[in-house]
Amino acid sequence: MYNFDEHIDRRGTYCVKWDALEERYGTEDALAMWVADSDFKSPPAVVDRLVKRAQHGIFGYTACTDEFYDAFIHWMQRRHNFDIQKEWVTTTPGIVAAINFTIHALTEPGDKIIIQSPVYPPFFNSVKTNGRILVENPLIEKDNTYEMDFDNFEKNIDDKTKMLILCNPHNPIGRVWTKEELTRLGDICVEKDILVLSDEIHSDLILKGYKHTPFASLSKALQDRTISCYAPSKTFNVAGLSASVAVIPNPEIREKFINFTDSIGVHSLTVFGIEALIACYEEGEDWLEAQLDYLQGNIDYVNSYLKDNLPEIKAFHMEGTYLLWLDCRQLNLSQEALERFFINDVKVALNSGTAFGTTGTGFMRVNMATNRKRIEQFLNQLKTAKL
Ligand SMILES: Cc1ncc(COP(=O)(O)O)c(C=O)c1O
Numbered sequence: 502m503y504n505f506d507e508h509i510d511r512r513g514t515y516c517v518k519w520d521a522l523e524e525r526y527g528t529e530d531a532l533a534m535w536v537a538d539s540d541f542k543s544p545p546a547v548v549d550r551l552v553k554r555a556q557h558g559i560f561g562y563t564a565c566t567d568e569f570y571d572a573f574i575h576w577m578q579r580r581h582n583f584d585i586q587k588e589w590v591t592t593t594p595g596i597v598a599a600i601n602f603t604i605h606a607l608t609e610p611g612d613k614i615i616i617q618s619p620v621y622p623p624f625f626n627s628v629k630t631n632g633r634i635l636v637e638n639p640l641i642e643k644d645n646t647y648e649m650d651f652d653n654f655e656k657n658i659d660d661k662t663k664m665l666i667l668c669n670p671h672n673p674i675g676r677v678w679t680k681e682e683l684t685r686l687g688d689i690c691v692e693k694d695i696l697v698l699s700d701e702i703h704s705d706l707i708l709k710g711y712k713h714t715p716f717a718s719l720s721k722a723l724q725d726r727t728i729s730c731y732a733p734s735k736t737f738n739v740a741g742l743s744a745s746v747a748v749i750p751n752p753e754i755r756e757k758f759i760n761f762t763d764s765i766g767v768h769s770l771t772v773f774g775i776e777a778l779i780a781c782y783e784e785g786e787d788w789l790e791a792q793l794d795y796l797q798g799n800i801d802y803v804n805s806y807l808k809d810n811l812p813e814i815k816a817f818h819m820e821g822t823y824l825l826w827l828d829c830r831q832l833n834l835s836q837e838a839l840e841r842f843f844i845n846d847v848k849v850a851l852n853s854g855t856a857f858g859t860t861g862t863g864f865m866r867v868n869m870a871t872n873r874k875r876i877e878q879f880l881n882q883l884k885t886a887k888l
Pocket residue numbers: 537594595596597598621668672700702732734740745
């Protein structure tokens with residue numbers, strides 16, 4: 502019913518993944534499998550709604566009406582069993598913006614903020630560029646996957662530690678944290694009075710057999726200290742439309758957040774962002790299920806190809822997201838040489854593991870949200886370059 506095999510040329514569409522190859526990698530002659538957006542066309546219902554809205558022809562200032570809030574709230578209830586009240590929901594152009602708003606609005610310069618590396622690079626930058634102190638609680642690598650280090654997390658907390666930026670599910674290592682893991686983490690946050698920004702941007706990209714747990718849904722105590730961030734951007738490939746939400750049940754925290762965004766002139770979303778979010782959450786569910794099946798096919802293909810042809814390169818186990826964490830440590834290359842190997846010899850643009858922290862040394866991140874042919878091409882080029 503949906504054709505994820507379709508090849509769509511994205512060059513010349515102001516798309517960072519393909520159009521910025523020369524600028525970022527010094528070559529245009531490479532497969533772009535880096536930035537975390539997909540090469541799939543958004544669901545037909547989304548495209549239709551945007552076309553219809555474009556034809557209206559007037560693009561003035563916007564307001565999010567009940568239809569917008571209902572679309573999001575019903576989605577969260579249906580997909581994640583999380584009951585959200587309308588007044589808890591505030592809009593934000595993006596999740597990275599919301600992380601920075603939160604740091605400004607709710608912490609002070611010199612406060613310590615914990616992140617769990619390897620993790621999405623802007624988590625590091627948002628803390629550091631805002632003059633807060635970064636505390637890393639590295640994940641523990643175990644049997645082709647990772648776990649949280651609860652003891653070290655607790656040990657790292659002192660009087661200056663104010664906030665945790667949680668990646669749930671976790672980019673780049675593909676974990677969908679379990680209810681038990683999040684409960685244990687949450688208990689420490691409550692006991693030590695830690696504010697939590699739970700970045701749940703990947704929460705709809707959950708592979709079969711796994712279940713996303715919204716951190717704030719675990720208890721009233723966590724609800725009261727958590728800012729949860731959601732967006733249709735990754736799931737439905739609408740990141741360029743900048744429509745995200747922050748769910749803030751605690752009225753005092755919410756007021757501080759909104760006062761800050763008001764103070765820097767951040768207001769409503771774009772007209773296309775609003776339309777897209779509604780269409781994704783109201784009409785995108787079948788498409789999402791089909792996409793998840795296709796992604797699983799890509800992952801299975803990579804795993805079996807590597808096993809049969811390149812056993813020294815290992816794909817870490819994926820539970821969610823479309824980002825594959827590739828363990829290249831057995832190639833025995835320095836990180837610089839590994840990066841050069843992929844861009845110059847394999848001719849594929851990936852994210853270097855060290856962009857996610859020093860714990861990413863020896864790894865590369867591959868974006869699997871592309872058609873199977875391109876995945877095959879990537880693997881064939883890798884095999885040829887390796888010989
Ligand atoms: C964990 C995580 N948070 C946030 C973002 C980006 O969010 P936004 O584009 O809404 O700022 C990404 C994109 O890759 C991500 O992986």
